[in-house]
Every structure is written in structure tokens, then in C-alpha cells.
Amino acid sequence: MRNHAGFSGVPTTNLKVNMFNNKTVFAGTLSDQFRTSSNWRKAQAKRFTHDTRNAKAAQRLLELESQIVIPDNVWETLARLASDSACLAAISETNRDVGFRKHPADFAAWLENLHSNLTGV
Numbered sequence: 001m002r003n004h005a006g007f008s009g010v011p012t013t014n015l016k017v018n019m020f021n022n023k024t025v026f027a028g029t030l031s032d033q034f035r036t037s038s039n040w041r042k043a044q045a046k047r048f049t050h051d052t053r054n055a056k057a058a059q060r061l062l063e064l065e066s067q068i069v070i071p072d073n074v075w076e077t078l079a080r081l082a083s084d085s086a087c088l089a090a091i092s093e094t095n096r097d098v099g100f101r102k103h104p105a106d107f108a109a110w111l112e113n114l115h116s117n118l119t120g121v
Contacts, residue, residue: 021083023075027068030091034065037095057099064098067107074111081118090117 041058048054070078081087094102094114104110115121 021079023070023072023079026075026078026082027070029088030068031065033088033091033095034061034068037092037098038062038065041099053099060099060103061095064104064107064110069107070111074108078111078115081115084118087118090114093117 038058038061041054041061045051045054045058091114094110094117097113098104098110102113104113
């Protein structure tokens with residue numbers, strides 16, 4: 001059993017599945033993921049200088065990160081989906097779409113895209 005820092009005795013696999021049962025933790029994870037995805041897009045922009053979408057997507061991801069607010073009524077709908085083990089992959093997929101397949105106007109629109117990725121709808 002691997003332990004996660006600060007979670008002595010909690011198996012890492014259970015932590016990954018259950019970490020999104022808390023709205024504050026989920027919002028913090030989203031923030032981290034937006035910054036990670038933005039950094040990845042910046043690296044892609046350096047690698048593919050002819051494709052300006054990467055630099056624009058990197059900036060847009062940081063803008064979305066600055067808008068993170070999850071209303072309680074939205075969390076009530078999202079909480080069940082967020083506790084699914086596929087949630088982290090869906091967040092990554094939703095971020096990869098920004099500036100390429102999807103152009104969310106704001107964080108609320110990004111959350112709708114995440115919801116679609118989690119539900120397949």
C-alpha cells in the first residue's frame with residue numbers, strides 16, 4: 001500500500017477515486033490541472049512554432065483557471081461524476097480540447113464540456 005503525503009494509512013488508489021468528494025479539493029485539483037496543461041501547451045508552442053493555437057490555448061487555460069468558481073447546485077450534479085476513477089482523465093481531455101476542438105467562453109462552459117466528457121453526452 002502506497003501512502004500519499006498527509007494521508008497516512010490511506011491507499012493511493014482509494015485516494016485517487018475519493019479525492020473529488022470535496023468541492024474545495026476538486027477546485028484545487030482543477031487549478032493544478034489548468035496550470036499543468038498550460039505549461040504543456042507552452043512546450044508544444046515552442047516545438048510547433050507554426051501552429052499558434054498552442055500558445056493561445058496555454059493562455060486560455062490560465063484564464064479559465066482564474067475563473068474557477070463551482071456553485072453548490074453545479075457541484076451537486078458534478079460530485080457523483082467527480083468521484084469516478086475516470087475523472088482525472090476527463091479533466092485532461094477537457095483541457096486538451098481548449099483552443100482546438102472546443103473554445104469555452106468561460107469556466108462555466110468548460111465545466112459543461114467536462115460534464116459531457118464524463119457522461120459521454
